[in-house]
Ligand SMILES: [Zn+2]
């Protein structure tokens with residue numbers, strides 16, 4: 089059985105965990121060490137089970153706590169090599185001990201305990217940004233967040249996934265009628281920004297995603313409303329879904345079929 093959780097998503101911090109009870113893998117660490125431990129404990133996981141950390145990109149809400157964790161646990165930190173090449177300053181700031189840095193290439197699989205992992209490129213204003221596939225037995229879980237657009241490759245990867253963590257950052261009307269300055273509205277809705285609610289719905293339709301559950305993640309506190317997205321999804325999504333409110337923890341488990 090694999091257990092998984094959104095430990096939190098949104099601009100205040102993002103982290104996901106996948107565990108067989110013995111070995112846990114984290115994706116992103118946007119929290120302080122204490123806060124991460126508290127969130128893991130809330131779903132009965134111990135920090136000492138964390139065997140590796142994979143990163144989507146270097147924005148602080150996803151990477152703020154990476155260095156602290158690496159120095160404390162001395163575990164491998166998996167990053168797309170382009171992240172280090174394109175964002176040398178942000179990368180250096182994390183302070184990851186050299187021996188913990190593990191550079192990976194898109195779609196090249198590697199394993200951590202019972203998990204196989206691979207990243208795939210996303211379209212975001214942080215160099216070398218990626219999403220992740222986590223494979224356990226014949227079950228694949230996919231994290232697609234912080235991307236301004238989706239590609240045929242993303243659609244294909246979703247088709248083979250059972251659980252999908254999918255960004256639904258903003259409602260078009262709320263963003264464009266909202267308080268953000270013009271440049272920020274353009275950034276968020278641009279090709280290197282975030283997926284909107286509409287784009288998330290379209291993604292599900294185009295990918296013909298037929299897995300067990302969709303978690304809508306990375307909702308904006310200013311430009312989105314969980315109830316709005318929930319109404320939209322009730323109308324358009326046929327499979328079970330959860331709208332993850334900003335900052336809150338959600339989890340589940342999956343058995344081999
Ligand atoms: Zn970002």
Ligand SMILES: [Zn+2]
Pocket residue numbers: 098099102147149150234306
């Ligand atoms: Zn983010």
